[in-house]
Amino acid sequence: MAKQSIFGRITQLAKANINALLDSAEDPQKMMDQMVRDYNDNIAEAEQAIAQTIGNLRMIEDDYKEDEQAAADWGNKALAASNKADEFRTAGNAADAAKFDNLAKVAIQRQMQSESEMKTAEPTIASQREIVEKLKTGLNQMKEKRTELTSKRDELIARSKAAHAQNQVNEAVKAVNIMDPSSEIGRFEEKVRREEARVRGAAELASSSLDAQFESLEDLGEQTEVEARLAALKAKQTGQIEG
Template sequence: MGIFGRIGDIIKANINDLLDKAEDPVKMIKQMVIDMQEAVTKATSGLAQAMAQEKKLQRDYEKFVAMSKEWENKAMAALQAGNEDLARKALAKKAEADQQANMYKQMYEQAAQTAATLKTQVEQLKAKLDEARMKESTLIARSQAAKAQKEIAKNIGTFDHSSISAKFSKFEEKILKEEAEAQAFTQLSEGTTSLDDEFKALEKNMAVDDELAKLKAKLGK
C-alpha cells in the first residue's frame, strides 16, 4: 500500500471515529480539515523524497553515460596510437559503463514516472483540501446560525403566552384600581378645600359687616 493509501485510511478512520462519537459538528468539520492538512503535508513530503530520488538516479545515469563516452574516446585514441590491446581494455570499461547506464536509465525512468504520479495526486489532494476549507467556512456559519435560531426558539418556547396575558391583565386591573382611588382622593381633597374656603369667606364677610356697623354708629346713622 502506497503513502496515499495509508493517508486515505487515516483520514477515513479519523472521520469514522468522530462520527461514532457524535461530537459537535463544528468540531468535527475542523478536525476533518486538520486531518486533510496533515495528509497533504505527508503527501508533499513523500513527493519531495520521490523527486529527490529521481534527480539522484538521473545524475547516476548521466554519469555512466559520460563515462561510457570517455572510455570510447580512450579506445579510439589507443587505436590511433596502434595499441589495440589497450583499446580492447578501454572498450571493456565502456561496456561496463553502458551496462550501468542502462540499469540507471530504467531506474530513473521508473522514478520519474512515480514522481509524476505522486505530483498529480498531491495536486488533487490540495484541491480537495481547498474545497474542504471553503465548505468548512460555510458549514460552520450555517451551524452557528442554526444554534442561534434554536436558542431563540427555545427561549420563546419557555414563555406561556396565555399565562403572561393573564398576568398582564391582572396587573392592569390593579393599576386601574390604584388610579381610580387616587382620583377619588383628589376629588375629596378638592371638596374639603372648597368648604373651608366658603367658611373663611363667611367669617371675612361677617367681620366686614361688623366694621361697617361700627362706622355707621360713629357717624350717627
C-alpha cells in the same frame, strides 16, 4: 488504497449540503458544533496523509534525480573510456584499446540501467503528483466548507440568543401590561386612582364648607343692611317730629 480512501472522504465532506443537514437536525447548533469538530479531525487527518504522500513523492523525485545524474555520469564515463580506447588503438595497442572499449560498454550499460529506472519512475511520479494536487484541492474545499459551517453556526447562535432575548422581553412586557388589572402596574394604578378620588372628595368637601361660610357672610350682610335701614328710618321719623 488508503490515499484514495482519504481523498474520497475529503471529497464527500467538501460536497456536503450543509443546509439540507441542518433542515433535518433536531438541534442544529449541536449538530453544527459536531460537524465542525468532525471537519477539524478530518482536516488534521487529511493534512497528515497529504504530508506523507508529498514526502513519498519527494523521495521518488530525489531517486529520479539521482538516476538522472547517474545516467549523465555513466554517459561521460563511457565517452571517456571510448576516447581512451581510440587513443590506444591509434597507438597500436589493441589490448588496452579492447580493455577500454569494454569499460565503455559497461558504462553504457550502467547508463541504460539508470535511464530505465528513470523511465519506470516517471508514471509513478506523474500519478503521485496528480494525487497530491487532488488531495490539496480537496483539503482546500474542506477548509472552505469549515469556514462556511463555522459562519453558519455563529449566525445561528446569534439568532438563537436574539430570539431568546426577544422572548424574555415579550414575557416581561406581558407581565407589566397596564391593561391587565392583575399586573403590578394595574394594581398600582388602581391605588393611585383611589388616592386621586380621595383628594377630589376632600377638595369637594372643603369647597362645600367655604360655600357655606360665604353664604353665612351674605346672610349677615343682609341683616346688617336691614338694621341700618331701620335705624335710618327711625332717625328720619324722629327728625320730622321734632321739626
